[in-house]
Amino acid sequence: MTAVPARAEVVVIGGGVMGTSIACHLARAGVPDVVLVERDELASGSTARAAGGVRAQFSDELNIQLGARSLEAFARFEEETGHDIGLQRVGYLFLLSTPGEVEAFEAGVRLQNALGVPSRMTDPAEARRLAPLITTDGLLAAAFSPDDGHCTPEAVVHGYAAAARRHGATIVRHCEVTGIDRRGDDITAVVTRRGRIATSTVVCAAGAWSRAVGAMAAVDLPVQPLRRQIAVTEPIPGLPPDLPMTIDFTSSLYFHTEGPGLLVGMSDPDEEPGFATDTHDRWIPRLYEAMERRAPTLLDVRRTGGWAGLYEITPDHNALIGEAAHVSRFLYATGFSGHGFLQGPAVGEVVRDLYLGQDPFVDIAPLRAERFAADAPRPEVNLV
Numbered sequence: 001m002t003a004v005p006a007r008a009e010v011v012v013i014g015g016g017v018m019g020t021s022i023a024c025h026l027a028r029a030g031v032p033d034v035v036l037v038e039r040d041e042l043a044s045g046s047t048a049r050a051a052g053g054v055r056a057q058f059s060d061e062l063n064i065q066l067g068a069r070s071l072e073a074f075a076r077f078e079e080e081t082g083h084d085i086g087l088q089r090v091g092y093l094f095l096l097s098t099p100g101e102v103e104a105f106e107a108g109v110r111l112q113n114a115l116g117v118p119s120r121m122t123d124p125a126e127a128r129r130l131a132p133l134i135t136t137d138g139l140l141a142a143a144f145s146p147d148d149g150h151c152t153p154e155a156v157v158h159g160y161a162a163a164a165r166r167h168g169a170t171i172v173r174h175c176e177v178t179g180i181d182r183r184g185d186d187i188t189a190v191v192t193r194r195g196r197i198a199t200s201t202v203v204c205a206a207g208a209w210s211r212a213v214g215a216m217a218a219v220d221l222p223v224q225p226l227r228r229q230i231a232v233t234e235p236i237p238g239l240p241p242d243l244p245m246t247i248d249f250t251s252s253l254y255f256h257t258e259g260p261g262l263l264v265g266m267s268d269p270d271e272e273p274g275f276a277t278d279t280h281d282r283w284i285p286r287l288y289e290a291m292e293r294r295a296p297t298l299l300d301v302r303r304t305g306g307w308a309g310l311y312e313i314t315p316d317h318n319a320l321i322g323e324a325a326h327v328s329r330f331l332y333a334t335g336f337s338g339h340g341f342l343q344g345p346a347v348g349e350v351v352r353d354l355y356l357g358q359d360p361f362v363d364i365a366p367l368r369a370e371r372f373a374a375d376a377p378r379p380e381v382n383l384v
């Protein structure tokens with residue numbers, strides 16, 4: 001078994017979109033001896049299980065800015081890294097069936113427009129033109145942003161990892177972190193199953209497993225794992241190539257094209273927090289009910305596969321990004337509550353700046369983990 005490097009300037013824990021983006025941004029900025037440690041394969045956690053949706057349509061100003069910045073980076077990704085990420089900017093279409101939803105999305109669109117995002121409210125007839133699979137029965141309005149879309153999560157991880165290596169970072173796979181050594185409030189080393197890495201700085205990008213990593217440094221990261229499932233369908237003849245990522249906001253049913261078929265997902269209110277990622281069919285009756293109400297033609301389409309993965313949920317469904325107050329140099333980027341893939345590029349940039357002591361392009365202080373103890377939650381409501 002190869003040993004890990006004896007020392008590092010920074011150890012990044014986790015090889016999903018966050019860890020690889022952060023390692024890449026640090027290495028590109030000239031930080032020497034960046035070491036990323038992943039206990040399994042790269043992209044083996046939540047990232048490869050994501051639906052790949054990328055958007056700036058959020059209710060929280062910070063999420064709009066992080067989403068929009070990331071969309072710009074996804075658009076430049078192939079040019080900058082040489083990796084094709086299958087980006088399809090087909091837009092996100094939210095279907096709204098209650099007056100409360102319409103009011104909340106109107107406020108969201110106003111805020112998004114003020115921040116330069118070209119989202120707009122639209123009517124049921126246009127929603128059906130954009131997404132012909134839907135029925136407009138009971139639909140009051142929709143919100144659409146043409147700049148949003150979807151791309152391939154594993155490709156993004158491998159693109160960032162390759163670029164990080166090119167800029168001098170070391171990536172160690174199959175290497176679990178089991179402890180973080182400290183002297184007083186200072187970090188002195190990261191302990192792994194393949195040896196000890198002397199370092200003063202750790203970045204926790206361990207996704208749904210972040211609470212355990214935080215605890216190794218006595219930092220409370222309130223992240224809970226929650227299983228979410230996805231189904232993929234047989235090919236569907238005549239699917240519009242520019243079908244938007246379509247979300248029935250009331251039921252949370254969503255779908256987008258996946259090759260010649262569709263990728264379909266929905267939340268399951270009966271799911272209890274836990275690390276299980278096996279698939280089950282208990283969510284299917286509810287999925288079919290939602291299809292019957294909003295996209296009945298999908299009931300005739302055969303499911304050919306699917307998978308399960310973990311959302312990394314925080315109490316206000318918003319990310320934890322920052323640096324621990326009482327442990328010297330423990331940085332974290334986790335708890336993305338179902339929208340972490342799309343924030344990967346912008347958060348990599350933000351964590352690089354926190355590490356370098358520079359002001360990030362957006363002030364992410366409201367996302368620090370201590371906000372719950374300070375009774376200052378930061379709720380995001382536009383969740384899928």
Ligand SMILES: Cc1cc2nc3c(=O)[nH]c(=O)nc-3n(C[C@H](O)[C@H](O)[C@H](O)COP(=O)(O)OP(=O)(O)OC[C@H]3O[C@@H](n4cnc5c(N)ncnc54)[C@H](O)[C@@H]3O)c2cc1C
Pocket residue numbers: 013014015016017018019037038039040041042043044045046047048049050051052053054175176177178205206207208209210213228229230265308309310311312333334336337338339340341342343
């Ligand atoms: C079904 C589903 C659909 C989703 N759809 C979307 C979507 O459309 N758009 C979107 O933006 N987001 C989506 N998400 C959420 C998204 O997948 C996550 O927010 C994002 O991938 C989090 O990335 P990450 O790098 O923080 O975590 P991960 O990808 O989980 O990476 C964390 C890594 O840390 C490693 N690790 C953990 N503990 C240790 C340790 N002790 N030592 C070493 N390594 C360790 C793990 O093995 C893992 O590889 C979806 C998630 C699911 C489950």
